[in-house]
Each structure stands twice: as structure tokens, then as C-alpha cells.
Amino acid sequence: MSGIKSKSLVIILLSAIPLQGVLADSLDIYTCFKAAALLSPLKKQEALIQTDKDLNLKNIASGYLPELSLSGKATYQSDVFTFPINNPAFDIPVIPKDQYQITLNLKQNIFDAGATHDQHLMQESKSQIAESQLNTDIYNTKDVVSQLFYSSVILQENIKTLNQSKQTILSQQKLIKSRVDNGAILPSALYSIEKELLTIDEQIVQLQYNRKTSLELLSQWIGRDISDSVNLVIPSPASGEIPIINRPELKLFSSQQQLLESTKSLSTSKQLPYLYLFAQGGYGSPNPFNFFETKFNDFYIVGLQLNWKPFNWGNSRREKQSLQVQQDEISARKEDFERNISMGLQKEKNEYSKLQELIKRDENIVSLQKKIVDQYFSQLQNGVITPSDYLNEFNALTNAEINQQIHHILLSQTSLNILIKSGNIE
Numbered sequence: 001m002s003g004i005k006s007k008s009l010v011i012i013l014l015s016a017i018p019l020q021g022v023l024a025d026s027l028d029i030y031t032c033f034k035a036a037a038l039l040s041p042l043k044k045q046e047a048l049i050q051t052d053k054d055l056n057l058k059n060i061a062s063g064y065l066p067e068l069s070l071s072g073k074a075t076y077q078s079d080v081f082t083f084p085i086n087n088p089a090f091d092i093p094v095i096p097k098d099q100y101q102i103t104l105n106l107k108q109n110i111f112d113a114g115a116t117h118d119q120h121l122m123q124e125s126k127s128q129i130a131e132s133q134l135n136t137d138i139y140n141t142k143d144v145v146s147q148l149f150y151s152s153v154i155l156q157e158n159i160k161t162l163n164q165s166k167q168t169i170l171s172q173q174k175l176i177k178s179r180v181d182n183g184a185i186l187p188s189a190l191y192s193i194e195k196e197l198l199t200i201d202e203q204i205v206q207l208q209y210n211r212k213t214s215l216e217l218l219s220q221w222i223g224r225d226i227s228d229s230v231n232l233v234i235p236s237p238a239s240g241e242i243p244i245i246n247r248p249e250l251k252l253f254s255s256q257q258q259l260l261e262s263t264k265s266l267s268t269s270k271q272l273p274y275l276y277l278f279a280q281g282g283y284g285s286p287n288p289f290n291f292f293e294t295k296f297n298d299f300y301i302v303g304l305q306l307n308w309k310p311f312n313w314g315n316s317r318r319e320k321q322s323l324q325v326q327q328d329e330i331s332a333r334k335e336d337f338e339r340n341i342s343m344g345l346q347k348e349k350n351e352y353s354k355l356q357e358l359i360k361r362d363e364n365i366v367s368l369q370k371k372i373v374d375q376y377f378s379q380l381q382n383g384v385i386t387p388s389d390y391l392n393e394f395n396a397l398t399n400a401e402i403n404q405q406i407h408h409i410l411l412s413q414t415s416l417n418i419l420i421k422s423g424n425i426e
Contacts, residue, residue, distance in 0.1 A: 035222035053127035072102035101284030113272035125259035132252035155211035192387035240352035247423035273308040362404035
């Protein structure tokens, strides 16, 4: 029965996270997917991404609000403006060398060529990139959970089959013993049966421990203890047809493209004129707008200010070319990603068709092998063949039944893989 081991031990060892809760009775793969997604440490980033987005958008929105600043200075200068003449008719004020001034400045954006709006779009795109990357990382845990779940299912079903085989041999052992007691068969026949029972027990123990390990790893991914007695329920195979690709990575590529497009728009905005309203009010000595007022006085000024850089030595043009190159790189990565996914889906589809063909033949193989085993057991009872001859055929039946189970399980897994790879599973 060496073939059983190679077909049943499909265990993937993975790193763990803390356990919470207890799960028993039955468990399906979709419950595992949801639990793993909720438990993922990455899930905590959702709130952080939203908080960061809100803070940055508020900062950007402040660009529409007046900008206020308060400044003050006290200076002493080596020389000041003086009139080179003296007039006895009136006194000419002397501008002091020590000067003092405190001002309140206001600047209000009137027209910024859409720069603030473009910054808003850029922040939206940055947040969408972070969210898409997070969703991609969480989604990719489905592959790990699926592998562990189906590995445990294969071990579970193999254990059931071996237990059924053990019960069959136990019932046959009684018949052989009665034949031995009657002298129709040599006692060595019982020894071979007992040896086979011990071999099956050994294989069951190995599979049970392997399943225990697999379930422990799965429990750590979903955050709950899983009882050894749990019944893992696999979904019925869906169609093997390839659905439309809806992977979260596609949204990530789209968000990256949108960020670069918004950056392009901002680069264009920087080349256009900016118009501001400004106002300044202050108190100081001397009056900066009338130096003949040498005492402390208040003053103010209001006006419009236009800023424009019509020529920047081609920096804007080169910046847009660089952004276009980055967009082309993203398009190339997206195309390569879609091609790899399509190739993987085609492989899964072919695997699905192959398993369907194998399952059609499994039923006939098992049916014929059962007939052979029945005939050999009859011959064993009559002393025509040795116990080894019978056990060889019995083991072949067990292997055929295990193959049949594995093919059914793999068909379900392949069907699920198609949904996972195409991004059509929650």
C-alpha cells in the first residue's frame, strides 16, 4: 500500500498567527476565506489608510482658504535717507535708524489653474493605490488557505477509506479464522491478515498526525481552533469555463495610471498663471509707506498679484515625458500580469478536463477491482491462492478508491482555483 502515501500527504507548512475561539462539527472553504481575511493583520491598515486620506484631503482643501501670517521685525541700520538741503521755513523730519514693524499678511487664492483640484485627485489616487495593494495582499491569502484546506480534506478522506478497508479485513479475518480452525487453511494466512491490519493502523496514525498538523496551520490562518473531529466540506465543482478576469491587481494598475494622469495635469497647471488677492496691515515706526511719519503709525496695503512662469527650460515637457514612460511601464506590467493569469487559468481548465476524464474511468476501475478482490477472497478461502496474492489485490482496490476520492477532491479544488485565479471569489 505504498502508493497511498505518495497520493495523500499534501501538506504545506506555513508561518502562524495566534489562535482564537474553537471550531468543530463541520467547516467549509468559504468560511475559512472570510475568517482569514478578517483576521489578517493587514486588515488593520484599512482604517489607517482612510484616516491618512482624510487628513491629507483636509490639508489640500485648505488651499482654497485665506493664508494668514504674522511677522515682526526690529532693525537698526547704519544710514537712512536724508534731504541734502536745509529749509528754515519748516523742519524736515529725520528718519530714525532704529525701525520697528509688525504686520498681519493675508493671501487669498483666486485662480490657481486647477492645481488644488489636481492635488485632490492625486491624493484620491494615492489612497486608492494603498487600498488596492491592501486588497491584493489580503486576496492572495486565499491560495494559502485553499491549499491547507484541501490538503486536510485529502487526508480526511484517505483516513476514512483506510478505516473502511480495515473493517473489511476485520470481517474477513473472522471467516479466515474459521477456515483455519477447520484445517482448510494454514495458520500463516491469519498472520498475513494480522500484519496487514497493523500496516493499515500505522498508515492511519501517520495520516492522522499529518492531518492534525495541517488543521493546526489552517486554524492559525483563520484564528480558531479546529477540532480533530471536524468534517471539512468541499464545494461542488462549478463549471470549468474561464470567467472574466477580475483580479484586485487590475484596480491597482488602474489607480497607478490615474495617479500619473493627475500628476500630468498638475504639471500643466504649474505652467499657467496664478492669481492671488493679498492684503497687509501693520503698525510700526517709521511708516513704511511714508517715511516722514517717524512716529508709530498703522498702515495697510491691498492688491492683486499675478505669478506666471511661462518658460522653465523644458522642465515641464520632460516631466510629462517621464510620466508617460511610467504609464507605459504600468501598461506593460498589466499586460504581462493578464497574460500570466490567462495562462494559469488555461492550465487549470485543462486540469479540470483531465480530472473529469479520470473520474469517468475511476468508477469502472474500482468496480472491476472489487470483483477481482471478491474472486481472490473466495480462492483464498479455498486455499487456491496465498494470502499475499489476495492482499496485493485488496491493496490495489484501496489505492483505486483513494485515487477516485483524490480526483473528486482535486476537481473541486481546480474549480475553486479557477475562481481564485480569475478574481471571482469574495
